Amino acid sequence: xxxRAADLLLARLRVEQFLYREARLMDERSYDAWESLWTDDGxxxxxxxxxxxxxxxxxxxxxxxRARLTTRIARLKSEKAHSQDPPxxxxxxxxxxxxxxxxxxxRVHSTFVLVESRPDRRVTWAARVAHHLRPESEALRIAxxxxxxxxNDQELTSLDFLL
Amino acid sequence: MGSPLDSxxxxxxxxxxxxxxxxxxxxxxxxYTDARVFREEVERVFDGGWLFLAHESEIAEPGELVTRRxxxxxxxxxxxxxxxxxxxxxxxxxxxxAVCARSRGRARILRCPYHGWSFALGGELxxxxxxxxxxxxxxxxxxxxxxxPRLASYRGFxxxxxxAQVRDLVSHLGRAVEMIDRLCDLSPQGExxxxxxxxxxxxxxxxxxxxxxxxxxxxxxPTHASSPLPGAFFDDATGAVNRALGDGHGEMDIxxxxxxxxxxxxxxxRGPEREHVLALARRDGEARxxxxxxxxxxxxxxxxxxxxxxxxxxxxxxxxxxxxSHHQTPVFYTGAPDALRVRHLRRFEGASGPAGFLEPDDxxxxxxxxxxxEAGESDWALLERGSGREVxxxxxxxxxxxxxxxARGFWRHYLALMTGAAARG
Numbered sequence: 001x002x003x004r005a006a007d008l009l010l011a012r013l014r015v016e017q018f019l020y021r022e023a024r025l026m027d028e029r030s031y032d033a034w035e036s037l038w039t040d041d042g043x044x045x046x047x048x049x050x051x052x053x054x055x056x057x058x059x060x061x062x063x064x065x066r067a068r069l070t071t072r073i074a075r076l077k078s079e080k081a082h083s084q085d086p087p088x089x090x091x092x093x094x095x096x097x098x099x100x101x102x103x104x105x106x107r108v109h110s111t112f113v114l115v116e117s118r119p120d121r122r123v124t125w126a127a128r129v130a131h132h133l134r135p136e137s138e139a140l141r142i143a144x145x146x147x148x149x150x151x152n153d154q155e156l157t158s159l160d161f162l163l
Numbered sequence: 164m165g166s167p168l169d170s171x172x173x174x175x176x177x178x179x180x181x182x183x184x185x186x187x188x189x190x191x192x193x194x195y196t197d198a199r200v201f202r203e204e205v206e207r208v209f210d211g212g213w214l215f216l217a218h219e220s221e222i223a224e225p226g227e228l229v230t231r232r233x234x235x236x237x238x239x240x241x242x243x244x245x246x247x248x249x250x251x252x253x254x255x256x257x258x259x260x261a262v263c264a265r266s267r268g269r270a271r272i273l274r275c276p277y278h279g280w281s282f283a284l285g286g287e288l289x290x291x292x293x294x295x296x297x298x299x300x301x302x303x304x305x306x307x308x309x310x311x312p313r314l315a316s317y318r319g320f321x322x323x324x325x326x327a328q329v330r331d332l333v334s335h336l337g338r339a340v341e342m343i344d345r346l347c348d349l350s351p352q353g354e355x356x357x358x359x360x361x362x363x364x365x366x367x368x369x370x371x372x373x374x375x376x377x378x379x380x381x382x383x384x385p386t387h388a389s390s391p392l393p394g395a396f397f398d399d400a401t402g403a404v405n406r407a408l409g410d411g412h413g414e415m416d417i418x419x420x421x422x423x424x425x426x427x428x429x430x431x432x433r434g435p436e437r438e439h440v441l442a443l444a445r446r447d448g449e450a451r452x453x454x455x456x457x458x459x460x461x462x463x464x465x466x467x468x469x470x471x472x473x474x475x476x477x478x479x480x481x482x483x484x485x486x487x488s489h490h491q492t493p494v495f496y497t498g499a500p501d502a503l504r505v506r507h508l509r510r511f512e513g514a515s516g517p518a519g520f521l522e523p524d525d526x527x528x529x530x531x532x533x534x535x536x537e538a539g540e541s542d543w544a545l546l547e548r549g550s551g552r553e554v555x556x557x558x559x560x561x562x563x564x565x566x567x568x569x570a571r572g573f574w575r576h577y578l579a580l581m582t583g584a585a586a587r588g
Contacts (some may be wrong), residue, residue, distance in 0.1 A: 046518060049360045056505050059359045059493065061518045063509065071513075075520055081389035082531075083523035120367070120534075153266065155365040155488050158523035 012099060015108055018133060018140050019094050023112065026162040027090045031073045034162060039134055039141040042066050046163055051128075051148040061152065061159060076160070083160040089117040090161060105143060106133040116161070123157055126150045179203060185578040187571065188547040192536035195369035195544075201484040207580050208467050209234035210325045213335045215469035215478055216240060218357035218494075219248060219319045226269045226284065232480050233323050238311055239263050239273075240321070243284035250311035250323050251286055262308065267360075273308075282308050318347045319355055338559065339412035342461035342471050349460055349474075351442035351498035357476065359508060362516030364489040368529035370468060370481040371577075373489065376525065377470040377477070378405060378413040378463060378569035381548060386528050390520045396420065399563040405549070407572025409558035411466030414569065418458045429453050435500035442498060460494075464569065466576060475511055485533055491515040491522070546570050 001009075018037075025034040038044075046062035047053045055063050064072060075081055092114035100107040107130070114125040132144035147163045149156075179200050184191035194200055216231050222242040229240050230253055239253040239262060253261050255275040262273050262282065272289065274281040281290035286308035294303075313324040315332035320343055322332055333340065347353050366373070376382065384397045401420035407413055429440055429449060436456075443452035460473045470477040472491075480488040493511035495504045514521040536542055549566025558575060562568030579585030 048362055048516070053360075056508070057359060059362055059508065059516070060512055061362065061516055063512055068509070068513065072520070075389045078389050081524055082386065082527040085527070120530075155363040156517040157365050158526050159518040160523040 011102055011106070012097070014140070015099055015106055015133065016097050019097060019108070019110055019131070022142075023092050023094045027092060029076070029087060029090075029161075031077050031162075035070070035073050037140075037142050038066065038069065039136065039143045040066055042069065042142050043144050044069050044142075045144075045146045046159075047146070047148060047152060049153045051152075061149075061156075062147075062163075076162075081160060083158050086119065088161050091115050105135065106131070106140070108133060114163070121157065125159075125163070127163065129163075179581075181578055181581040185574050185581075188550045189543045189545050190574055192539055192542035192544065195371060195533060195536045196484055198484050201369075201481070203581065204577075205235055205481065208577065209481065211329070211580070212326065212467070213313075213315075213322045213324050213329060213332055214467070215465065215476075216250065216314075216321045216323045218355060218476070219316060219321050220354075220356045220358055221267075222248065223358070224269075226271060227267075228263060228270060228273075228284070229267050230263050230265065233311060234325065235481070236325070237261065238323065239308070241270075241273075241284040244271075247285070248314070248316075248321065249285055250314045250321075251308035252311070254309065255280055256288075256306050256309060280306075286310060318343055318353075335410065336465065337410045337412060338408040339410070339414075339463065339465045342414060342463045342465070345455075345458070345461045346471060346474070346494065348447075348455060349443070349499075350496035351439070351446060353446075354497040356495045356497050357492055359493050359495070359511075361490045361492045364491070364517045364522060364526065365482075366487045366489055366526045366529055367485055368487055368526070368533040369484055370479045370487045371573075372529045372532050373470075373479040373487060374464060374467060374573055375544075375546070375570040376529065377472070378415045378573075379567065380405065380415055380417075381565040381567065382528070386524055387521055389524060397565065399565050401564055403564035405562045405564055405566045405568045407555075407558065407560045407569050407575075408463070409572070409576075411573050411576030412464060413572050414461065414463035415564075417462065417564075420564070421457060421459060435502040435506075438500045439496070439503055464573065466573065472515075474507055475515060477515075485537065489522075489526075546574070 022037055044062060044064040045055060045060060048059050048061045092112045094110055094112045096111040098109040100109060110129045112127055112129060116123045116125060127147045127149045130146045131142060133140040134143040179197060184194055214233055216233060217229055217240055221229055222240055225242050225244045225246055227242050231238050231240060237253040239251045241249045243249060253263055255262050257280050258277055260275055260277045262275050272281050272283060279292045280288060283289050288303045288306045311323045312327040313329055315322055317332055317336060317340060347355060380397055383392055384394055403420040404416040406416055432440055440452050440456045443455060461471050462473055464470050468479045475491060475493050478490045482488055493507055513519060516522055546567040549562035549568055553560040553562050553568055555561050558572060560568055576585065
């Protein structure tokens, strides 16, 4: 195997491993560990009503800068959110990982299918996801994450967990 | 979704006894769960009266269109090439296919996909493929899109009614016009822009649970315990007023609380907020502009299903007795600094929609109320707080911040409509 092929393979393993771990942390509601994956200037975006919307003009389901993300996590951790009493049980499958560029940071496409179970309902969520993963002192960090739910222009039930 | 109207199997119970079920300080659980109540209220409240459809700025440009619900029925709103707004049943008059399948768009003509009948944005039938053989008296002019019988605006708020005999819109709005005025007058140009799109939240609860909730300031501290709301704010001692405006409209008037809490003169304001107030001052003079700014936008229900939630519009569409579609959008002040617009967009998202910090907790509670009533036969919802100390008489009454005055006013009007005691709308 050429050195270049080995590098590509290692990069893919590194990115995939990161995405799988991130998915598990969200499913397990390991909020602190998930939050530690973010850069200080990270942006977590879940657009509404399409995928090419302008977050400065059009409503999004979520458009969190780092401070808002911390507030979101603090709220979920407080265990005072009635919408999460009991917490949604979550399992997601991450797939179709595609590394678009690797310099200066990884730009990665992936998809997930997520099943949310609650006492009165089971909801299937599916999305295409773009990650910008920035190497910071040996580890990867999320500098940007955009989650385009397939039904983001339709009525949705409460979305009170991490995507 | 199944039609809520075909659930006749659930209509075997007693006939709705509205006068027994709606009492001054309590209402029967059946009102939230019974399929016959739902059918009758769609007919009398939703099809009989005025309903908010859209803000005119959503179709600001000629050729823009949106689809909406008016009660349970889909409608199409267009702005024609001359700038005039039209509303139609979203249904081809030929064989009934929906003419427009998108929620929002732009078009020069509307073409039914089935047999290709095409319509001008003003509804006229302008094209019929193979137009022979329709019979001797057939005229193209008779087959335009079905207009919504009544369409009217107040300061850009577009309302419609299926009831051609409904009283005029301003009579319906009554004292609630003041809330629309307050919101519009926070714009230096007196105009709003509502073009950021809507978030849609599906809730398993009757629409009236939402209507009762929006002017309820008794609930925020416990319901929103997961968010850092200022606890001391939700207290009768602030001087805020829970007000029934008559005609089912209600208002949570927090002006006394805000102006007491934040005696901020213009000098203390910085950046875009200061620019905004200065722009208002050029129109209103400084003293009025500062007062207007400190008082902020209104919080109130326009009967039956529009909530002006500060600088946001919430509409709750009934889907069935047990389901509601809650639509939410932010409002921007035309002529105010752009930085405030973006800041408000972020604030809206922080609170509203399926992933906001407030809406999911509200929905969780609404759904618990619904499940509670669906389980019981003879339960009551109590609306007693402040009933012994209301000021005012007839349909317009005032209570304290945490009182249930506005909710009682909602039910008084609902009762009058359902028993035929009040003019529809």
